[in-house]
Amino acid sequence: MAKIKPRVKVPKKAEAGEVITIKALISHPMESGRRKDKKTGKLIPRKIINRFTCDFVGASQSGNVIDVQLEPAISTNPYFQFEAKVPESGEFRFKWVEDGGAVYELAKKIAVG
């Protein structure tokens, strides 16, 4: 895997109160900690995305949409699809947390009306 890069798919517009579908994917090897290095025979240390969150932030209303705890049984390039309510114009903020504490973030604006 060349690079860790998050991407999300969120509609640009919605009606107030509408339920929209969101897709999120991050390119990540999800090293399970159970694989051996073919050359050295040693275990490759675990390094996975262990948490993914999506929050909505608007002028008057904000809140969590989904908060996922991931284990090594999630496939390479973790993918999630879920639904969110859109109370007003604002933005969806996405966060992926990697073992060791590295954080990858992305935000997508959505307009109501």
Added chain:
Amino acid sequence: MKLTRIGAGFAAAIIGLAGMASAGEPEIKKLVIDGVEMTVAAPAPPYLENLDMIYSGWLFRSPETQALELDDFDNPGMVFVEQAQDMFSTPEGTAGKACSDCHQLEDFKGLRTVLPRVEDDGKLWTMEDYINKCRTDRMGAKAWKYGGTELTSMVALIGLQSRGMPINVKIDGPAKPYWEKGKEIFYTRVGQLDMACANCHEDNYGKMIRADRLSQGQINGFPTYRLKNGKLNSVHARFKGCMKNIRAQPYKVGGDEFKALELYIASRGNGLSVETPSVRN
């Protein structure tokens, strides 16, 4: 409620399995990506003596795997395409140039359909060759490893510009000797299992080889994202994997044999749409 198309595929999966046992011909379904319909089944070109129809490997996969190619966001291969897009506009090498300094991506529309082809130097050129030539001669950068992630991702990005267009490689004129050589490799039994490409991908496509369903071995969707290894796979890397499986000593990735084989197998798919980057198991 159903978020995805996973459920919708179930009925088809069961029907598909029932049909699988007897016939080699796959169930024909429509493949529409981003509003563009792909040609996944076409009459075989006249030089294929043993086939009536040619089929995209997509038709041989399970409904769940098929679904991954229907939407570019769901297609994990697009992650690599996006990374290639970043590389495309990043200057590299002693000339301080990026691909985007000389090229626009749209300029490559159609290129994937005619490669590999013979250049003025009389040699057979693959997409990988063109990219690396640009890197070494114009950018003053190091050639990427043939079959490596960077090069394969860039091949996918450029290939994507031709998605939906029919494969149309030349097999006559200066290409003829390369094509003949590729054909010979396709039909020559090798390795401990003493098998040729044709034994599986021409004589037995559509049948199960243990738990896997054999395709025609078409390469119109390459580079392809494989669920098996979670990355984009180049044509030559796939050839190498196949040869290892039949316990043969693989030819060199990026070498003359595989380039000739690539031309021959590409020609077996003349008429199928470029599906780059496809998703397979």
Added chain:
Amino acid sequence: MLQLTRREALGAGAGAFAITAFGLPAMAAAVEDAIKKFTGGAMPAEGGVDLTAPEIAENGNTVPIEVAADGAVAIAVFADGNPAPEVCTFNFGPLAGSSAAATRIRLAKTQNVIAVAKFADGSFKMAKAVVKVTIGGCGG
């Protein structure tokens, strides 16, 4: 290595023991422990949770699944044949559009995938699906 013919085992009255010890893989106990950890002790009843997974996965490395349970505040996914049974836990926030999510998971072999939903009143429900994981044609 345990050398025990069926007759000897039965004769020794060890039949029940043998079935308990060897008939049930250790994984089943591990997944039960993991589920009980999520529910706080009890094994939930089946029903009230939708779990969509392919009957046969073409490759165990990437198996698409979907879970949904109306009114659930969280859904945890388990796989009883993996080295560790936990797969993921979806916690649905106040702005979730539904208590449903889809993802792609790794399955080491043919096994049960289990989804356990937690509801606002503290109750739990579960659903189970067998996914057959196939082996690549050429062993490669």
